[in-house]
Amino acid sequence: MKDPIIQLKGLTKCYGSQKAVDDLSLDIYKGEIFGLLGPNGAGKTTTILMMLGLTDPTSGSAFVCGYNATNNPISVKRKVGYMPDTLGFYDNMTALENLVYIARLNGLAEKEIMKRAIEVMEIVGLSSAMNKRTSTFSRGMKQRLGLADVLIKEPDVIILDEPTLGIDPNGVREFLTLIKRLSKEQELTVLLSSHHLHHVQQVCDRVGIFVKGKLLAQGNIDTLSGNLFSNKGHVVSVTLAQVVPQAWPLAQELRQWETIEQITINKKTIEFECKQNITPALVRFFVEKEYDILGVHQKDYGLDDIYQKYFEDIN
Amino acid sequence: MKSQSLSSPFSVMVHKEMADHIRSWRFIVLIGLIILTFVASMYVSLSNIRSAMGNANDPDRSFLYLKLLTTTDNSIPPFHVFLSFLAPLLGISLGFDAINAEQNSGTLTRLLAQPIYRDNLLLAKFVSALIMVGGLFLILAMLMIGGGLVLTGVRMEPAELLRILGFIVISIFYVGFWLSLSIVLSIKFKQAATSALTAIGIWLFFTVFYQIVVNLIIRSFLPDPTFLTQDQILRYNEFILGLLRIAPNQLYTDASTTMLMPSVRSLGPMTMEQMAGAIPAPLPFRESLMVVWPQVSGLIGATVACFALSYYLFMRREIRS
Numbered sequence: 001m002k003d004p005i006i007q008l009k010g011l012t013k014c015y016g017s018q019k020a021v022d023d024l025s026l027d028i029y030k031g032e033i034f035g036l037l038g039p040n041g042a043g044k045t046t047t048i049l050m051m052l053g054l055t056d057p058t059s060g061s062a063f064v065c066g067y068n069a070t071n072n073p074i075s076v077k078r079k080v081g082y083m084p085d086t087l088g089f090y091d092n093m094t095a096l097e098n099l100v101y102i103a104r105l106n107g108l109a110e111k112e113i114m115k116r117a118i119e120v121m122e123i124v125g126l127s128s129a130m131n132k133r134t135s136t137f138s139r140g141m142k143q144r145l146g147l148a149d150v151l152i153k154e155p156d157v158i159i160l161d162e163p164t165l166g167i168d169p170n171g172v173r174e175f176l177t178l179i180k181r182l183s184k185e186q187e188l189t190v191l192l193s194s195h196h197l198h199h200v201q202q203v204c205d206r207v208g209i210f211v212k213g214k215l216l217a218q219g220n221i222d223t224l225s226g227n228l229f230s231n232k233g234h235v236v237s238v239t240l241a242q243v244v245p246q247a248w249p250l251a252q253e254l255r256q257w258e259t260i261e262q263i264t265i266n267k268k269t270i271e272f273e274c275k276q277n278i279t280p281a282l283v284r285f286f287v288e289k290e291y292d293i294l295g296v297h298q299k300d301y302g303l304d305d306i307y308q309k310y311f312e313d314i315n
Numbered sequence: 316m317k318s319q320s321l322s323s324p325f326s327v328m329v330h331k332e333m334a335d336h337i338r339s340w341r342f343i344v345l346i347g348l349i350i351l352t353f354v355a356s357m358y359v360s361l362s363n364i365r366s367a368m369g370n371a372n373d374p375d376r377s378f379l380y381l382k383l384l385t386t387t388d389n390s391i392p393p394f395h396v397f398l399s400f401l402a403p404l405l406g407i408s409l410g411f412d413a414i415n416a417e418q419n420s421g422t423l424t425r426l427l428a429q430p431i432y433r434d435n436l437l438l439a440k441f442v443s444a445l446i447m448v449g450g451l452f453l454i455l456a457m458l459m460i461g462g463g464l465v466l467t468g469v470r471m472e473p474a475e476l477l478r479i480l481g482f483i484v485i486s487i488f489y490v491g492f493w494l495s496l497s498i499v500l501s502i503k504f505k506q507a508a509t510s511a512l513t514a515i516g517i518w519l520f521f522t523v524f525y526q527i528v529v530n531l532i533i534r535s536f537l538p539d540p541t542f543l544t545q546d547q548i549l550r551y552n553e554f555i556l557g558l559l560r561i562a563p564n565q566l567y568t569d570a571s572t573t574m575l576m577p578s579v580r581s582l583g584p585m586t587m588e589q590m591a592g593a594i595p596a597p598l599p600f601r602e603s604l605m606v607v608w609p610q611v612s613g614l615i616g617a618t619v620a621c622f623a624l625s626y627y628l629f630m631r632r633e634i635r636s
Contacts, residue, residue, distance in 0.1 A: 045635070049633065049634070049635065052428060054424070054427060054428070054633065054634045054635075055633035055634070055635075056631060056633075074430045074431075074432065075430075077428060077429060077430040077431075078430040080428075081428075082425075082428040084421065084424040084425060084428070086421045086424075087421055087425065088417075088420040088421020088422040088423075088424075088425060089420075089422065089425075090335075090420075090422060091420070092335070092338065101327070101331055102425075102429060104324075104327040105324045105327055105328070105426075105429045105430070105431055106324075106429055106430060107323075107324065107430075146425075149425065153429075
């Protein structure tokens, strides 16, 4: 693969004796959407601040776009758009004025600023409200303005800290679709942090699970679940029309199967834990024995389970 | 399309800060206050200017425009004394929430995520407020000079203009000191109210309590003056004055008095030998400047020290909202 655009090496940050980020190494490549996933207080924001040179690492280094973020934060900040988790705007200025101010600070040519600002407002869908003061803005609108803020400098990398915090489900979906679209259109690298697994699952190419300052796992969701649950095997549950007694005569017969490890009977539902995927064989078996099958469910491991599993381990 | 713009981030920030100041109620109130005192003291001095100019014992009587700034009938203090009270207030109110208000509203993180140097932000806050204050003082001085010309028709001496400009520069530095002090406090304290109160506390301490404290301590240590020689008394006096001059308002009062009253030739005690043969006549501008130079450099030094402290506190700090 290409050279990583964000490269963290042994990044550590201590506050007193407490380690907020512990020996974090991570590579993020150009054009991908990476989700940093972890509970509150896991050190996600601290990591992001170190990438931007807004706080100094205790040890280790962060390279973004080839620049060391601690020694050369200005060059990094020219290339990176950062949206903090709590967005603040100058309340006495309109949305457009706020945006133009940021554009000027980034040294955009004065002639193009207005055109570009209006363009970006359209992209994020705020054209109708751009002459309103930001003090009247709702949380979702501020979030959009924050994204406009990030986009106006034409960054190579955008870092979003909890971008879905506090917006309604509809807003979240629109926002994430927008990010995904922009990332594909402009070949942006996106790093987003969240504790909301479902949001991350929707858009991210890869995720890193980050708990108590340590990166426990990284990869796409399939690999993660593969790594975690390979030893657990497959779980198939079959729901029948009639109630199955606890002392079910056929259970004995099924236990003879080599692949089945455990059978749990719960009224109409029977759950099989098996070494391989034997769902078709099980269905055939029930049909031959003249049982009426109402449903067969093969259990998948989603991000929820992955998340759960990691947090169990840490506690 | 990037980095071909002529305006640097620094000047962009200064523009924005100045626009903020102009629109803020706080600044309007302060301008109102200063203009009010200016008008009041001008009114009093104008109504007493005739007697002041006719006073044959006063070596400064030929300086009409300086007299306009300093004459009073004791109903209210002259403008420069007023300013020694109001200037700290001006400086404090322009700086006490410079950094912490931005931090609390979450704009600081967003601002520092842009490619700007951190010290540029501090400098922009400082410079923009000083430009506003400098502009205000200059306008007032020009108004006074113009008004004086129209009302009296007396020609203005170049020395007078220099002295008035000198007074304004000293006043700006004085405001600058309080401004940088309040910026330091705004970095140190998370709450704007805390930093404002602390700054006002420091100001009150220096204007009201510092003299009392120094006098109390000195009196308990000082031997009975009747047993001391003249030389020793002189030395003790110098020492006390030196202690009092730690207070920035003392420095400012010394400096502005010397600037506006050309006959002041020393700020410390003088012996009879030094006084002997001296004619009570105004000093030239250059000599007055030499007399106040330690005061002026003290003020500049204190301002720079505060500013350096604010750099030190801010540069390596973690920015989190």
